[in-house]
Amino acid sequence: MNELAGKHIVLGLSGGIACYKAAELCRALVKEGATVQVVMTEAAEQFMTAVTMQALSGRPVFTSQWDARTSGGADNNMPHINLSREADVIVVAPASADFMAKLVHGRADELLSLMCLARPIESVPLILAPAMNREMWSHPATQRNIEQLRADGTTVLDVGAGEQACGETGDGRMLEPEELLYDLVRFFTPKLLAGQHVLVSAGPTFEAIDPVRGLTNLSSGKMGFAIARAAHEAGAQVTLVAGPVGLPTPRGVGRVNVKSALNMQKSLDHLAQAATVFVSAAAVADWRPAQMLDQKIKK
Ligand SMILES: Cc1cc2nc3c(=O)[nH]c(=O)nc-3n(C[C@H](O)[C@H](O)[C@H](O)COP(=O)(O)O)c2cc1C
Structure with a gap:
């Protein structure tokens, strides 16, 4: 919680259906402690x-370079300068094909592209x-533009x-707000963990007695999953070996599902x-039956 406390994020929206996801994103950013300027x-x-985005961000939305309202504490009628100087990051979500093409060429005929061009690029x-749309996404012009944007130091996220x-x-779908x-x-x-390959075990194991019964425990797996997530956030390559739990895989983490303690050991020995x-955050079962029966035991 409050993982973005103290951060000031300028959230740009360009024209696309995925603007509806930007509303959820804005809410989530605010919930995590960020201030958001749309x-x-x-x-x-x-x-x-803009009414919705203002309500969610708690700040007036800017849409025009000619907007003379005070921005960033200044009355100079230059929102493109003032808004970008305050920002810890500018996030454009959704970024339309057209908007990316504009950025590639350093175009600046409206506030959002003008602000991106006028931002202090180093800080x-x-x-x-x-x-x-998928055809727009795979078009050589779009792919060429993305390559150029990355070469210019812009972070272009994946699409779903x-x-x-x-x-x-x-x-071509925009990533979900939580992603x-x-x-x-x-x-x-x-x-801090860049260059490290972190292996995490998590969750319970299940030791089968017969095809329908087994020994297990109530480990939720949450600890191991949280460790995997934190290690990935800190720059590590992460593999999670998980016993039977229904938790979603943390973004960017590789996952191997296992069932019994022996399965887990085999997998870990290999991946280690x-x-x-x-x-080692798994709650490995203390016992396993001497033998697993192929047929269901009657009672
Ligand atoms: C209903 C509708 C949906 C659209 N969805 C998208 C979209 O998802 N992505 C996109 O790049 N363009 C989409 N477009 C086209 C852009 O809105 C158009 O290129 C626009 O000029 C972009 O302006 P902007 O980049 O200044 O925001 C859509 C257009 C319409 C009419």
Whole structure:
């Protein structure tokens, strides 16, 4: 909780259906302790009202470079300068194909792109969360633009795959708000474990007695999963060997599901060879039956 306390995030919205996810993202950022200043393009306002974003962020939304309201404590009618100077990061979510093309060319004919261009590039990172139709996403022009943006020092996040608002299926969906939140928290976490390969065991084991019965315990697995998540946030490559639990896999973490203590041991023995750190957080069963019966025991 409060993983973004003290951070000031400028959240930009460009024109795309995924603006609806930006509302949830804004809420999540505020809940984690960040202050959020929303800036929207004209097209974004077709998909989401500034009223909603103001209500969620608790700050007036800026949509025009000609907006003369006080911004960043200054009355100079330069929101593009003032808003970017306050920011710890600028996140554009969704980033439309058009918006990314504009950034590549250093275009600055409206507030959001102007602010991105005018930001102090060394101290205010820019993160883009693309969102678009699969054909737009895979178009060589878009891919070329993303390559150029990365070369210019911009962080361009992944996209998700699946059903799209247009009815087609493929790559190009914006990441879900909780995935974006995780990526932002990770972005701000010092990379103390960069270069490490952390192996974590988590959860209970299940020792079968017969095909329907077994010995196990009530370990939730939460500790190991939280350790795996924290290690990944700190820059490690992380593999999680999990007993039978229904917890979602932390973003960016590799997971191997196992059942019995012997399964877990075999998996860990193998994976430990490539690991530099092992955290043993699993609640391995204390006992196992001398033999597992192939047939269900009657009673
Ligand atoms: C209904 C509708 C949905 C759209 N969805 C997207 C989208 O998801 N991603 C995208 O890049 N463009 C999308 N577009 C096109 C952009 O809104 C258009 O390129 C616009 O000029 C972008 O402006 P901006 O980059 O200044 O925000 C959509 C257009 C319409 C009419």
